[in-house]
Amino acid sequence: MFQLLDGKFLSQQIKSEIKSAVDEWIASGKPVPNLIAVMVGENAASQTYVASKAKNCEAVGMRSSVKIFPENISEKELLQQIHLLNNDDDVDGFIVQLPLPKHINEKRIIEAIAPEKDVDGFHPINLGKMMIGEDGFVPATPMGIMEMLKRYNIETSGKHSVVLGRSNIVGTPISILLSRNALVGNCTVTLCHSATKNIKALCLQADIIVAAVGKKHFLTADMVKNGAVIIDVGINRILGEKKIYGDVDFENVAPKSSYITPVPGGVGLMTISCLMLNTLKSAKKRR
Numbered sequence: 001m002f003q004l005l006d007g008k009f010l011s012q013q014i015k016s017e018i019k020s021a022v023d024e025w026i027a028s029g030k031p032v033p034n035l036i037a038v039m040v041g042e043n044a045a046s047q048t049y050v051a052s053k054a055k056n057c058e059a060v061g062m063r064s065s066v067k068i069f070p071e072n073i074s075e076k077e078l079l080q081q082i083h084l085l086n087n088d089d090d091v092d093g094f095i096v097q098l099p100l101p102k103h104i105n106e107k108r109i110i111e112a113i114a115p116e117k118d119v120d121g122f123h124p125i126n127l128g129k130m131m132i133g134e135d136g137f138v139p140a141t142p143m144g145i146m147e148m149l150k151r152y153n154i155e156t157s158g159k160h161s162v163v164l165g166r167s168n169i170v171g172t173p174i175s176i177l178l179s180r181n182a183l184v185g186n187c188t189v190t191l192c193h194s195a196t197k198n199i200k201a202l203c204l205q206a207d208i209i210v211a212a213v214g215k216k217h218f219l220t221a222d223m224v225k226n227g228a229v230i231i232d233v234g235i236n237r238i239l240g241e242k243k244i245y246g247d248v249d250f251e252n253v254a255p256k257s258s259y260i261t262p263v264p265g266g267v268g269l270m271t272i273s274c275l276m277l278n279t280l281k282s283a284k285k286r287r
Contacts, residue, residue: 002254002255002256002257002258002259002260003152003258003259003260004259004260004261004262005148005152005231005259005260005261005262005266006262006265006266007144007148007261007262007265007266007267007268007269007270008265008269010147010148010151010269010270010273011269011270011272011273013151014147014270014273014274014276014277015056015059015060015273015276018060018273018276018277018280019059019060019061021280022060022061022062022280023061025280025283025284026061030283030287031090031283031287032061032062032063033062033063033092033093033279033280033282033283034062034063034064034090034091034092034093034279034283035053035057035062035063035064035092035093035094035095035119035275035276035279036064036065036066036067036085036091036093036094036095037050037053037054037064037065037066037067037094037095037097038066038067038069038078038081038082038085038094038095038096038097039066039067039068039069039097040068040069040070040071040073040078040096040097040100040101040104041069041070041071041101042068042071043097043099046097049097050066050097051066052272053095053272053275054066056272056273056276057276057279060276062276062279062280067081069081071101072101073104074103075103075104075105075108075109078100078104078109079108079109079112082096082109082112082113083112085117086112086113086114086117091117092117092119092279092282092283092286093117093118093119093278093279093282093283094113094117094119095119095120095275096109096110096113096120098169110122110123111123111124115136115137116282116285116286117282118137119137119140119275119278119279119282120137120139120140120275120278121136121137121138121139121140121143121173121278122139122168122169123137126138127139127168127173130173130176130177131176133180133182137278137281137282138173138177138274138278139169139170139173140271140272140274140275140278141169141170141174141233141267141270141271141274142170142173142174142177143274143277143278144267144270144271144273144274145174145177145210145231145233145267145270146174146177146178146184147270147273147274148231148261148267148270149184149229150183150184152259154208154229154259156178156184156185156186156187156208157185157186157187158186158187158188159187159188159207159208160187160188160189160190160205160206160207160208161175161178161187161188161189161190161206161207161208161209161210162189162190162192162202162203162205162206162208162209162210163175163178163189163190163191163192163209163210163212164192164199164203164209164210164211164212164213164218164219164247165192165193165210165211165212165213165214165233166191166192166193167212170210170212170233171191171193171210171212172191174210174212175189175191178208178210187208190202190206199223200222200223203219203223203224204223204224204225205225206224206225206228207227207228207229208228208229208231209224209228209229209230209231210231210233211230211231211232211233211234211246211247211248212233212234212247213234213247214234214236214247215234215236215247216234216236216238216245216246216247217245217246217247217248217249218234218247218248219232219247219248219249219253220249220252220253221249221252221253221255221256224253224256224257225256226256227256227257227258228256228257228258229257229258229259229260230248230253230254230257230259230260230261231261231266231267232246232247232248232250232260232261232262232263232266232267233247233267234246234247234248234263235263235264235268244263244264245263246261246262246263246266248260248263250262250263
């Protein structure tokens, strides 16, 4: 029988820990940690996610607000806004919600964020620190996955982990974190992508599979060996449907797994909790 990796339960646990730390921080006379979200345009999925971040920040005693800019803002104007946030001592961390409109270079925007305020962990300096095991900001979704593995005491050392997807936001960072010589880590990692041959054969060898390809039900039961740990990062929306689908065919894969994350209620909630952990970390470093 499989066990559900309950992101809702774990995120509540983490939020309770953050609230205690924030209360103590404020009681010592320090300013309330402040997270800003920058949004360009009116993407419905982004709006929902940003609203959830603000609500969660409020619940743990942090400040949070959203700066919304029109879809046609120029790259130069957006860079100026980022410069203002970098230099605003009242802001502990900020994120720029992706995707951005096509006329704006995402790479240039991310690189303009001050690394010490980059609580999303996407700046090359923070990614570089993660690469060599130095202290910085780890991207929130991979961080959430590692927290999940740690808090459920899932054995990773010596295991074969297959990561499906090589994005800079999830796939590549989690492959690095799982391979590191750490308490949760020491995996042998295979990173699969669109050009990988024999994905099914590789998945059948895996003790742990992280599915982050952005395709509904990409991972099917015939690709999974009995007892595998399944982490589903996918959030797939089908036009005209309200339901959210994962990258994993949960109904058929779950009976073969030892642990599995649901969608929704899994990794997504951990992402928001870890974003707040990074914001608190930033406040403590800066003050």
